[in-house]
Amino acid sequence: MKEIDELGMASVMKEAVKVAGRGVKEVHLSFDVDALDPMEAPGTGTPVKGGLTYREAHLAMELLHESGELTSAEFVEVNPILDSANHTAQLAVELMLSTLGKKFAVSSHSDLRSGPEVSNAL
Numbered sequence: 035m036k037e038i039d040e041l042g043m044a045s046v047m048k049e050a051v052k053v054a055g056r057g058v059k060e061v062h063l064s065f066d067v068d069a070l071d072p073m074e075a076p077g078t079g080t081p082v083k084g085g086l087t088y089r090e091a092h093l094a095m096e097l098l099h100e101s102g103e104l105t106s107a108e109f110v111e112v113n114p115i116l117d118s119a120n121h122t123a124q125l126a127v128e129l130m131l132s133t134l135g136k137k138f139a140v141s142s143h144s145d146l147r148s149g150p151e152v153s154n155a156l
Contacts, residue, residue, distance in 0.1 A: 077117025
């Protein structure tokens with residue numbers, strides 16, 4: 035998290051993609067939902083206070099998609115028993131869609147808890 039705070043998500047992801055793709059033909063993502071701040075993802079077994087924000091997580095997934103390096107992904111540690119109104123599961127699906135190229139825009143008029151506005155670009 036220190037690197038994200040100091041350098042920003044875009045810089046950290048560019049370096050991560052470069053390192054992960056070095057000398058391999060395929061890059062797999064295992065996204066642990068525990069990395070998200072519990073305000074964003076309450077339905078997880080090991081919440082991390084101060085974890086990734088909604089915007090940071092989506093930016094990371096968008097950058098992975100744009101890199102063209104990603105060949106497979108899994109999103110883990112969603113616990114419906116601990117979730118509130120299926121919020122964490124919905125966020126995990128949105129992040130999966132970002133990984134596949136879907137763009138999510140948060141408008142000043144939308145309530146994040148009711149879900150973001152979704153563009154038609156995919």
